[in-house]
Amino acid sequence: MAGPPMMMKFTKMHGLGNDFIVVAKEQALPDQVSILANRICDRNFGIGADGLVYLLPSDQADFSMRIFNADGSEPEQCGNAVRCVARYYFERISSEKRELTVETKAGIQRVWIEGDTEDRQVRVNMGPPILAGLAIPTRIDAERVVDHSVWVGTEGEEQQHFSFTGVSMGNPHAVIEVKNVEQFPVAKWGPLLENHPIFPRKANIEFISIRSEDELEMRVWERGVGETLACGTGACASLVASYIRGRTDRRVKVHLRGGELIIDWKETDGCVHMTGAATFVFDGVWLG
Numbered sequence: 001m002a003g004p005p006m007m008m009k010f011t012k013m014h015g016l017g018n019d020f021i022v023v024a025k026e027q028a029l030p031d032q033v034s035i036l037a038n039r040i041c042d043r044n045f046g047i048g049a050d051g052l053v054y055l056l057p058s059d060q061a062d063f064s065m066r067i068f069n070a071d072g073s074e075p076e077q078c079g080n081a082v083r084c085v086a087r088y089y090f091e092r093i094s095s096e097k098r099e100l101t102v103e104t105k106a107g108i109q110r111v112w113i114e115g116d117t118e119d120r121q122v123r124v125n126m127g128p129p130i131l132a133g134l135a136i137p138t139r140i141d142a143e144r145v146v147d148h149s150v151w152v153g154t155e156g157e158e159q160q161h162f163s164f165t166g167v168s169m170g171n172p173h174a175v176i177e178v179k180n181v182e183q184f185p186v187a188k189w190g191p192l193l194e195n196h197p198i199f200p201r202k203a204n205i206e207f208i209s210i211r212s213e214d215e216l217e218m219r220v221w222e223r224g225v226g227e228t229l230a231c232g233t234g235a236c237a238s239l240v241a242s243y244i245r246g247r248t249d250r251r252v253k254v255h256l257r258g259g260e261l262i263i264d265w266k267e268t269d270g271c272v273h274m275t276g277a278a279t280f281v282f283d284g285v286w287l288g
């Protein structure tokens with residue numbers, strides 16, 4: 001661990017409005033990186049972002065990525081951040097190859113840089129979903145957690161019933177189908193579900209409405225962040241849950257508040273591929 005940076009160069013990027021402060025060319029994480037993430041992601045007193053992302057050296061892949069949520073917690077995975085740092089690496093560090101490998105806490109991922117600068121898309125193989133209850137993790141000892149009932153609310157207050165399907169894409173997700181996701185009070189029920197004791201490491205909560213067998217709408221309450229405009233792993237989890245519940249095909253377009261992602265759960269190897277935009281916003285210097 002290195003000492004805290006006084007001045008730190010960063011690049012602001014986003015994947016469909018899921019925004020990150022990307023820090024590259026450091027050799028190691030600074031001390032107290034969680035406190036830094038919490039301060040720097042603050043939208044009033046910091047730069048403002050959903051997460052702080054470090055692009056670091058790796059001896060197993062082209063580079064490694066560590067991400068910290070806005071509350072300072074470190075998730076295992078982040079689909080939109082992987083796509084952002086892959087684009088960063090390709091355009092700012094080495095454009096030698098369009099197929100890259102990225103080491104994350106959830107394993108090594110393969111990423112493809114597709115299209116021209118104007119219309120650049122980034123595809124990532126997010127690996128196979130984890131469906132076993134205890135592995136997601138949930139407190140349910142079952143091979144799959146499909147349409148499992150939970151009640152949320154506090155004693156004396158309004159109680160609400162939900163049916164969720166559990167999926168891990170390296171990080172834990174609970175997917176809930178609702179009638180009209182656009183009108184759904186995500187900020188009311190999201191935090192109660194995120195912190196429900198059925199999820200020992202909390203969970204990201206996706207609320208979805210199915211448009212057709214190949215299109216769905218999704219809003220997300222992210223663990224450690226709150227409602228965000230998009231979530232890559234959440235979109236993958238939503239497709240997996242919808243397919244195993246017989247509600248969609250294996251390939252869908254996911255409409256998020258910040259844009260669209262194409263999610264494809266390949267029959268050949270059981271891996272979930274995600275394709276979408278990753279966008280540069282600006283470069284800056286954090287004065288700590």
Ligand SMILES: N[C@@H](CCC[C@H](N)C(=O)O)C(=O)O
Pocket residue numbers: 018069074075076077078079080081171172204222223224225230231232233234
């Ligand atoms: N926005 C992300 C997921 C970020 C991590 C998440 N908040 C967690 O704690 O698991 C994505 O694009 O996947």
